[in-house]
Amino acid sequence: MPESTASSELPEDLTFEQAVRRLEEIVEVLEQDPPDLEASLQLYEEGVLLARHCLQRLDAAELRVQELALE
Numbered sequence: 001m002p003e004s005t006a007s008s009e010l011p012e013d014l015t016f017e018q019a020v021r022r023l024e025e026i027v028e029v030l031e032q033d034p035p036d037l038e039a040s041l042q043l044y045e046e047g048v049l050l051a052r053h054c055l056q057r058l059d060a061a062e063l064r065v066q067e068l069a070l071e
Contacts, residue, residue, distance in 0.1 A: 010049055016054055019054050020050075023050045023051065023054070026043050026044075026046060026047045026050070
């Protein structure tokens with residue numbers, strides 16, 4: 001399992017697909033083999049950051065599709 005991010009920032013070059021994969025890993029750990037409370041909170045925080053990242057990427061893609069449709 002990849003190491004949890006301790007900071008409140010994600011790598012700038014993190015792709016949508018990488019973020020989704022990591023989110024899936026976090027969900028699996030929390031559902032199947034929950035760690036102690038502190039580790040669970042860290043994973044949850046990372047998951048929230050990843051989910052926000054994915055939503056931002058999806059919003060940007062949707063905007064781009066709309067722009068292309070107008071051209």
